[in-house]
Amino acid sequence: MSEQSNTPVPSSETAPRAIAAVIPAMDEADRIAATVRSAKQIPGVDIIMVVDDGSSDDTGVRARRAGAEVVTHRKNKGKAAAMMTGAFAIRNREISDSDPNQRPNHRALLFIDGDLEDSALNTAPLAAPVLAGEADMTIAILPAQKRKGGGFGFVVGLAKKGIAELSGFDATQPLSGMRCLSREAFDTALPFAAGWGVETAMTIDVVNAGLRVEEVECDLHHRVTGKDLNAQLHRAAQYRDVARAILVRRLRAKKQNGTSPSTEKETTQ
Numbered sequence: 660m661s662e663q664s665n666t667p668v669p670s671s672e673t674a675p676r677a678i679a680a681v682i683p684a685m686d687e688a689d690r691i692a693a694t695v696r697s698a699k700q701i702p703g704v705d706i707i708m709v710v711d712d713g714s715s716d717d718t719g720v721r722a723r724r725a726g727a728e729v730v731t732h733r734k735n736k737g738k739a740a741a742m743m744t745g746a747f748a749i750r751n752r753e754i755s756d757s758d759p760n761q762r763p764n765h766r767a768l769l770f771i772d773g774d775l776e777d778s779a780l781n782t783a784p785l786a787a788p789v790l791a792g793e794a795d796m797t798i799a800i801l802p803a804q805k806r807k808g809g810g811f812g813f814v815v816g817l818a819k820k821g822i823a824e825l826s827g828f829d830a831t832q833p834l835s836g837m838r839c840l841s842r843e844a845f846d847t848a849l850p851f852a853a854g855w856g857v858e859t860a861m862t863i864d865v866v867n868a869g870l871r872v873e874e875v876e877c878d879l880h881h882r883v884t885g886k887d888l889n890a891q892l893h894r895a896a897q898y899r900d901v902a903r904a905i906l907v908r909r910l911r912a913k914k915q916n917g918t919s920p921s922t923e924k925e926t927t928q
């Protein structure tokens with residue numbers, strides 16, 4: 660477990676009081692119902708928002724039947740865009756539900772992958788430090804998975820080095836997508852880096868804003884990426900997105916230090 664701390668603990672008035680779970684999901688029909696049912700049991704969670712990211716199966720229908728609210732991307736937009744769609748749907752609801760004379764008390768956002776099935780409940784320890792106002796972002800550290808993956812460590816290594824170089828943070832599992840964010844941390848991380856670069860960029864941006872990031876061990880299982888051609892193509896896409904997120908931030912840091920590179924662009928897809 661590691662922690663980075665630069666700012667004072669926020670008062671209990673600004674700490675979130677409830678949690679909204681956001682679940683980006685593409686073609687997770689076999690797993691989404693179990694994930695939703697398990698996430699519903701997390702103490703403090705009162706909204707489960709599944710973003711069906713252009714699935715070709717009935718992920719959305721199964722999520723709704725299991726008790727989630729569902730927002731649908733008609734076409735696939737990538738994990739980062741699905742996370743943002745879910746988070747903004749919750750923010751809009753909080754604004755419309757609030758008294759016009761009062762600022763809405765935003766929920767903490769718990770991002771959960773759609774393939775956690777009955778282990779989704781074990782993301783609960785991510786919420787406690789954020790609700791207590793002791794951390795602004797928590798990141799799950801997963802145990803070794805029963806089924807071994809076919810990775811070479813290229814993407815993980817790239818993300819880990821980039822995060823260390825640009826923020827000084829030593830990320831144990833830099834790609835881990837199970838995270839709980841306060842609203843301040845969420846706002847700091849906007850706009851999310853595209854696709855698979857979202858976690859790497861988020862860690863760099865939140866740490867550099869002086870917010871407190873804490874890693875928490877969670878007993879989670881998920882579908883591991885295998886060794887076949889599709890798996891290697893998936894890794895190539897991860898590598899591309901992580902590399903782009905790092906490059907954008909490296910250029911940004913150079914610009915802040917006085918030089919001005921001409922190409923600095925990042926859009927969420």
Ligand SMILES: O=c1ccn([C@@H]2O[C@H](COP(=O)(O)OP(=O)(O)O[C@H]3O[C@H](CO)[C@@H](O)[C@H](O)[C@H]3O)[C@@H](O)[C@H]2O)c(=O)[nH]1
Nearest residue numbers: 683684685712737738741772773774834835836855884897
């Ligand atoms: O276009 C997409 C692709 C995936 N997903 C969902 O995103 C989640 C994570 O996708 P998955 O294929 O399980 O990713 P992994 O290869 O397991 O990715 C690891 O690495 C990613 C960063 O590269 C992190 O986002 C993940 O949390 C982490 O498990 C799942 O719920 C997917 O259904 C989308 O919503 N849209």
Ligand SMILES: O=C(O)[C@H](O)COP(=O)(O)O
Nearest residue numbers: 810811812813814815884
């Ligand atoms: O399988 C994985 O862990 C991810 O797809 C990352 O791949 P990598 O092991 O090549 O970094």
